Amino acid sequence: xxxxxxxxxxxxxxxxxxxxxxxxxxxxxxxxxxxxxxxxxxxxxxxxxxxxxxxxxxxxxxxxxxxxxxxxxxxxxxxxxxxxx
Amino acid sequence: xxxxxxxxxxxxxxxxxxxxxxxxxxxxxxxxxxxxxxxxxxxxxxxxxxxxxxxxxxxxxxxxxxxxxxxxxxxxxxxxxxxxxxxxxxxxxxxxxxxxxxxxxxxxxxxxxxxxxxxxxxxxxxxxxxxxxxxxxxxxxxxxxxxxxxxxxxxxxxxxxxxxxxxxxxxxxxxxxxxxxxxxxxxxxxxxxxxxxxxxxxxxxxxxxxxxxxxxxxxxxxxxxxxxxxx
Numbered sequence: 603x604x605x606x607x608x609x610x611x612x613x614x615x616x617x618x619x620x621x622x623x624x625x626x627x628x629x630x631x632x633x634x635x636x637x638x639x640x641x642x643x644x645x646x647x648x649x650x651x652x653x654x655x656x657x658x659x660x661x662x663x664x665x666x667x668x669x670x671x672x673x674x675x676x677x678x679x680x681x682x683x684x685x686x687x
Numbered sequence: 688x689x690x691x692x693x694x695x696x697x698x699x700x701x702x703x704x705x706x707x708x709x710x711x712x713x714x715x716x717x718x719x720x721x722x723x724x725x726x727x728x729x730x731x732x733x734x735x736x737x738x739x740x741x742x743x744x745x746x747x748x749x750x751x752x753x754x755x756x757x758x759x760x761x762x763x764x765x766x767x768x769x770x771x772x773x774x775x776x777x778x779x780x781x782x783x784x785x786x787x788x789x790x791x792x793x794x795x796x797x798x799x800x801x802x803x804x805x806x807x808x809x810x811x812x813x814x815x816x817x818x819x820x821x822x823x824x825x826x827x828x829x830x831x832x833x834x835x836x837x838x839x840x841x842x843x844x845x846x847x848x849x850x851x852x853x854x855x856x857x858x859x860x861x862x863x864x865x866x867x868x869x870x871x872x873x874x875x876x877x878x879x880x881x882x883x884x885x886x887x888x889x890x891x892x893x894x895x896x897x898x899x900x901x902x903x904x905x906x907x908x909x910x911x912x913x914x915x916x917x918x
Contacts, residue, residue, distance in 0.1 A: 612789075616834065617860070619794040667751065670744055670780065672787035673834065 604652035605682040606660045610669045611642035642677070643668075652681045688915045690908075691718040691728035693758070695749045699736035700771065700883060707883035708732070711908030720752040730767035730811070730911050731758055733774030735827075735881055745788060745830045746776030755781055767811035767911045768875045772828055775867070775877035784868050784877045785843070786835035791828070792860025800892035800901070801826035801880050802854040803866050807847050810873040815910035822903035823892045824880035826858055826866075831879040833861035843868065851878050882907040 612618045618640050625639040645668055649656050657679065664676045690708045692715055694701045705715035716728050720738075725731070738749035749755065755777070762768045762783050770778035778784045791797060802823050805816040816822070835843070840863055843849055851867035859879070867878025882904030885891040891901035 616789065617792055619790050619792065623794065667747070668743070670747065670787055672779075672785075672836075673744075673789055 603648045604650075606647040606649055606652055606657060607678065607680055607682050608645040608647065608660060608664045608668050608676065609642060609678040610645070610664070610674050611640060611677050612674055614640075614675075616673060642674075646682070657681065688713040688730070688912050689716050689726075689728045690714070690730045690732060690911070691716045691725060692732045692734055693718045693720055693754055694734070695720040695736070695738035695752060695777075697737045697740055698734050698773070700881065701734040701736070703881075704732045704734040704771065704883045707886040707904065707908055710886050711905055711912060713908065713912050718754060720749065720754050723753050723757055725754070725757050725761060729915055731761065731769070732883075733758070733768065733770040733777050734883070735772035735774060738773055738777065741830070744776075744780065746773055746778075746780040749773075749777045750780035759783065762870075762875050765872060765874050767914070769812050769907060769911070770875075770877035771881055771883060772831075772879055775879055776830070778875065778877040783875050784870060785839050786833055786868070788830055788879070789832045789834055790830045791832055791858070796827070796829040797831075797858050798825070798827040799858060800824075801858060801866075803851045803880060804854050805850070806852050807850045807869055809847065810850060810869040810876050811911050811914050812876040812907045813850055813869070813910055814914060815906040821854060822906075823885070823894065823901050824882050824904055825884040825892055826880040828859065828879055831859040831861065833859075833865045833879075835862065840865075846871065850876055851880070876907075 621640040690713045692704045708715040805820045850869045853864045869876045885904030894901045
């Protein structure tokens with residue numbers, strides 16, 4: 603089944619306590635080369651047909667419901683490669 | 688006066704809010720999220736809890752539940768609406784109040800008797816306070832950090848829409864110590880602390896006079912009753 607992927611990230615200027623906790627754990631494990639971690643969300647919308655209209659619907663939903671523009675940015679809305687599924 | 692309290696899946700403090708309404712002298716009416724029926728109430732409380740398990744974002748799914756269409760229409764028509772904690776998050780997600788609420792900056796869930804300063808008495812739910820009055824209301828949340836962009840914060844301050852500010856400590860990283868807001872019309876108020884937990888001697892926060900004697904939360908409910916009598 604075709605899948606539209608929506609990816610949402612907390613805004614860069616906002617503190618991401620969950621990402622900060624993971625970064626802290628990585629540093630304790632010796633991964634000094636990883637300076638920061640930010641945690642976002644990936645939605646997979648299984649659709650009947652992944653045409654232009656459905657992609658536009660997904661973009662609308664990404665902006666209106668799947669993200670909150672005050673605290674998050676939609677970073678990607680795209681049709682997943684079939685090979686991935 | 689009849690005050691509706693909406694129960695969503697995952698609401699926790701709906702019964703407490705009903706009890707507060709009763710103690711203040713109004714009739715509580717239980718409303719259900721899955722209906723479109725406000726049952727002719729005169730005011731609405733969106734209670735605390737974890738509606739829909741805080742999935743997606745706190746309050747995001749509840750803000751799009753069936754009864755919220757009617758709540759939003761009623762709020763836009765001037766009906767008093769109070770959002771407490773998760774209810775505040777629902778009001779923000781429903782765009783009835785600006786800004787957003789994010790995880791506490793220290794990452795921990797917090798529960799404390801919180802001192803607040805009343806910053807606006809020009810609302811249906813705060814008109815019984817004195818401007819600048821210092822009150823103590825229980826606070827309990829994991830995602831109570833209020834944020835908005837600088838322009839919005841300046842507008843909120845300039846228009847007197849900050850209803851409550853945290854005193855002593857900022858418990859969750861809220862910008863400019865904002866604990867609660869009102870809308871321009873004054874009928875919609877949202878705050879993270881829980882006034883419904885400070886309405887009856889013996890069950891409220893501690894005061895200098897006696898343990899658990901704090902009843903500062905009662906004024907929210909008597910305010911809206913007083914306004915309905917006067918209008």
